[in-house]
Amino acid sequence: MDFEDTxxxxxxxxxxxAWIDANAPKHLEAELKRAGFASSGIDSEDPMEASKAWQKxxxxxxxxxxxxxxxxxxxxxTPIERVIWGQEEGVYGSLSSPFIIGHGMCGPTVxxxxxxxxxxxxxxxxxxxxxxxxxxxxxxxxxSDLAGLRTSAVKADDGSGDWIINGQKIWTSGAxxxxxxxxxxxxxxxxxxHKGLTMFFLSMSTPGVEVRPIxxxxxxxxxxxxxxxxxxxxxxxxxxxxxxxxxVSLTTLMNERLSIGSGMSTGxxxxxxxxxxxxIDGQPAVDDASVRSRLAQxxxxxxxxxxxGMRAITALSKGQxxxxxxxxxxxxxxxxxxxxxxxxxxxxxxxxxxQDESSPMNARFQQMLLRSPATRIEGGSDExxxxxxxxxxxxxxxxxxxxxxxxxxxxxxxGRK
Amino acid sequence: MNLDFxxxxxxxxxxxxxxxxxxxxxxVVRSGLEGGAPFSRELYRGLGEMGVLGVAIPEAYGxxxxxxxxxxxxxxxxxxxxxxVPVASSIYLAAExxxxxxxxxxxxxxxxxxxxxxxxxxxxxxxxxxxMTADKVAASVRDGRLSGAKSPVADxxxxxxxxxxxxxxxxxxxxxxxxxxxxxxxxxxxxxTLTSIDPTRSQAHLAFDGAPAERLGGExxxxxxxxxxxxxxxxxxxxxxxxxxxxxxxxxxDYALDRMAFGRQIGSFQAIKHMLxxxxxxxxxxxSNCYYGAWALASGSSELPxxxxxxxxxxxxxxxxxxxxxxxxxxxxxxxxAFDCHLFYRRSNALALALxxxxxxxxxLITRLQGANTQAA
Numbered sequence: 030m031d032f033e034d035t036x037x038x039x040x041x042x043x044x045x046x047a048w049i050d051a052n053a054p055k056h057l058e059a060e061l062k063r064a065g066f067a068s069s070g071i072d073s074e075d076p077m078e079a080s081k082a083w084q085k086x087x088x089x090x091x092x093x094x095x096x097x098x099x100x101x102x103x104x105x106x107t108p109i110e111r112v113i114w115g116q117e118e119g120v121y122g123s124l125s126s127p128f129i130i131g132h133g134m135c136g137p138t139v140x141x142x143x144x145x146x147x148x149x150x151x152x153x154x155x156x157x158x159x160x161x162x163x164x165x166x167x168x169x170x171x172x173s174d175l176a177g178l179r180t181s182a183v184k185a186d187d188g189s190g191d192w193i194i195n196g197q198k199i200w201t202s203g204a205x206x207x208x209x210x211x212x213x214x215x216x217x218x219x220x221x222x223h224k225g226l227t228m229f230f231l232s233m234s235t236p237g238v239e240v241r242p243i244x245x246x247x248x249x250x251x252x253x254x255x256x257x258x259x260x261x262x263x264x265x266x267x268x269x270x271x272x273x274x275x276x277v278s279l280t281t282l283m284n285e286r287l288s289i290g291s292g293m294s295t296g297x298x299x300x301x302x303x304x305x306x307x308x309i310d311g312q313p314a315v316d317d318a319s320v321r322s323r324l325a326q327x328x329x330x331x332x333x334x335x336x337x338g339m340r341a342i343t344a345l346s347k348g349q350x351x352x353x354x355x356x357x358x359x360x361x362x363x364x365x366x367x368x369x370x371x372x373x374x375x376x377x378x379x380x381x382x383x384q385d386e387s388s389p390m391n392a393r394f395q396q397m398l399l400r401s402p403a404t405r406i407e408g409g410s411d412e413x414x415x416x417x418x419x420x421x422x423x424x425x426x427x428x429x430x431x432x433x434x435x436x437x438x439x440x441x442x443x444g445r446k
Numbered sequence: 447m448n449l450d451f452x453x454x455x456x457x458x459x460x461x462x463x464x465x466x467x468x469x470x471x472x473x474v475v476r477s478g479l480e481g482g483a484p485f486s487r488e489l490y491r492g493l494g495e496m497g498v499l500g501v502a503i504p505e506a507y508g509x510x511x512x513x514x515x516x517x518x519x520x521x522x523x524x525x526x527x528x529x530x531v532p533v534a535s536s537i538y539l540a541a542e543x544x545x546x547x548x549x550x551x552x553x554x555x556x557x558x559x560x561x562x563x564x565x566x567x568x569x570x571x572x573x574x575x576x577x578m579t580a581d582k583v584a585a586s587v588r589d590g591r592l593s594g595a596k597s598p599v600a601d602x603x604x605x606x607x608x609x610x611x612x613x614x615x616x617x618x619x620x621x622x623x624x625x626x627x628x629x630x631x632x633x634x635x636x637x638x639t640l641t642s643i644d645p646t647r648s649q650a651h652l653a654f655d656g657a658p659a660e661r662l663g664g665e666x667x668x669x670x671x672x673x674x675x676x677x678x679x680x681x682x683x684x685x686x687x688x689x690x691x692x693x694x695x696x697x698x699x700d701y702a703l704d705r706m707a708f709g710r711q712i713g714s715f716q717a718i719k720h721m722l723x724x725x726x727x728x729x730x731x732x733x734s735n736c737y738y739g740a741w742a743l744a745s746g747s748s749e750l751p752x753x754x755x756x757x758x759x760x761x762x763x764x765x766x767x768x769x770x771x772x773x774x775x776x777x778x779x780x781x782x783x784a785f786d787c788h789l790f791y792r793r794s795n796a797l798a799l800a801l802x803x804x805x806x807x808x809x810x811l812i813t814r815l816q817g818a819n820t821q822a823a
Contacts, residue, residue: 030515030741032447301815315816318809325808328815329760333731336738339449346447357727418726419719423699426714
């Protein structure tokens with residue numbers, strides 16, 4: 030047992046560190062470090078331009094999408110080298126947030142399912158940040174029950190082989206910045222729900238695609254609705270066979286849980302720092318017995334996640350593939366973050382209700398409070414993650430289903446029981 | 447980075463698991479519960495012969511001379527099996543005290559016998575209700591004679607040796623406390639077995655009336671040594687707790703697969719499935735924190751006090767969580783004497799208090815994180 034690098038890892042780390050030191054946008058470091066919760070923190074320039082510039086620089090020097098093959102814009106590095114890079118990139122890593130969905134989910138799906146020609150066209154600009162991708166999966170009628178989606182793809186009747194798309198997607202992160210989208214549709218409503226789906230990719234500038242931001246419960250607009258009105262997609266932009274969309278989507282979702290769950294913060298270091306300086310009845314908050322007990326609870330969760338992550342990295346370095354047990358990361362981090370935010374506001378007393386420049390630590394706990402409900406839902410809700418742990422880790426039976434082996438059009442929905 | 451045990455270590459763990467599944471049968475575990483001995487001497491000697499007790503004790507003192515990593519895995523297996531043996535008292539504590547602070551003569555006198563299982567040791571520390579503090583130490587030693595009482599003392603009724611924390615000399619506060627080696631089979635010792643929530647492990651009241659006592663470690667250093675050794679023991683005990691938590695989770699999972707209600711396996715109901723998922727989460731976080739503890743223990747890291755408190759708090763909660771919900775998943779059957787669920791429930795709650803209660807360790811964790819924070823600043 031040790032936390033040391035192997036000689037090869039140490040050499041890679043040194044190389045990465047030297048390159049980052051020589052090339053990182055140091056003029057943004059202070060802003061990135063000061064970033065509140067759920068914001069980039071960059072005011073001095075356009076945050077998207079800053080992200081794209083850093084990604085381009087990395088791509089040109091061979092530091093983008095490290096684990097991807099070189100011919101697709103990657104660097105053919107090992108999973109461990111990717112982890113080391115992340116540790117060394119540190120605060121600059123948050124500049125990659127516009128690319129997470131493309132690099133983490135859409136890219137791997139394209140890599141597994143697209144033609145060679147498409148891979149060579151699509152992946153390098155995705156790796157270098159020149160093109161951004163979004164994931165068009167969730168719908169008003171299908172979130173946790175993704176296979177309940179209703180957006181339809183019908184063969185054009187002009188003999189072109191093209192598909193005509195109609196319907197609506199929702200909760201699409203970054204759609205307003207995206208050049209490309211990964212789209213799952215229903216091609217056969219007469220088949221059972223999981224069997225009638227087909228996956229495509231499309232340019233977001235295709236006529237008939239309309240992106241509308243959603244005003245979220247916390248006032249921000251990171252997500253969008255995307256409407257499709259008679260959108261035409263050539264058949265060669267289909268990924269997998271007609272009716273194979275569910276299988277294709279599993280590639281994406283498996284990657285989603287891995288990339289979302291890894292290294293998530295619970296906010297404990299910030300809470301601890303806050304409790305050292307905040308006061309209760311003129312004494313440091315950290316001296317209060319009830320505060321200490323709660324802090325210890327949060328500390329062991331933070332630590333448990335950290336070392337669970339290190340065990341996963343250890344397994345990765347031994348050539349094992351991360352599995353469903355990694356669902357634990359987001360499940361614990363999301364719920365902990367929410368409880369922790371409530372607790373931090375509680376210490377602030379009645380002033381905890383105020384979210385302005387007077388709020389401690391740039392109002393990060395207020396922001397965390399208002400953002401955390403989404404963390405417990407996005408990328409697999411707490412309940413879906415518990416099902417995954419229960420069924421795929423512990424081997425418990427699935428729920429008894431009333432929507433299997435029934436034509437999709439005959440399944441009861443909210444408006445039609 | 448490598449936060450895992452080696453293949454050799456895992457192989458040893460497998461051997462210990464096989465040994466325990468054969469020798470540590472339900473009848474052996476339940477002996478104390480059914481009015482028999484709370485301690486299986488046969489099982490204990492078997493663990494000695496196999497080298498489990500002496501695994502981390504140097505060969506010069508009759509041990510096997512491997513590391514504390516092997517002892518961590520042994521602890522996990524003993525916890526899984528609810529083994530009714532005094533390994534925590536004798537090995538994690540008494541032997542560790544001797545290794546950390548004993549003279550050559552003290553080590554030579556006791557360690558080989560503790561490693562073989564021929565003798566049992568314990569740590570006599572607590573005096574009555576509440577958190578143990580230096581001010582509460584009333585037992586005292588004058589001219590090499592110990593007087594006073596210690597209660598409760600885990601395995602105090604079956605132990606041959608006690609490391610006793612007692613007042614001596616002129617120091618104040620923590621500096622007033624020193625440690626002493628006391629032969630419990632010698633004169634001036636009276637013992638009384640106490641009734642415990644976990645009859646598979648024994649607890650005793652020890653009264654001393656001029657019992658011969660030889661100092662262990664320096665005068666006035668007792669509190670500091672005890673704190674260090676209890677940190678090390680906390681990591682090992684956390685492995686016992688994680689072993690117990692895992693086994694309780696497995697029992698609940700197996701029952702949820704087997705038991706039919708409303709025409710289906712109860713594990714297909716989300717109310718049960720999600721309860722089991724949450725048990726898995728607690729057990730996994732605790733295991734990861736324990737691995738951190740194992741690393742600190744084996745490497746002698748300065749993070750050991752933080753790692754010990756982290757592993758301890760996390761594992762205490764995980765075992766309590768898994769043991770209580772194991773009963774819940776079993777429904778009424780889980781509350782019968784015949785099912786083993788209550789054995790895990792009893793053990794989880796007894797271990798939660800051994801070495802000090804949960805809130806005590808939570809408090810120590812924060813104190814230590816504050817210290818680490820100051821150092822870093």
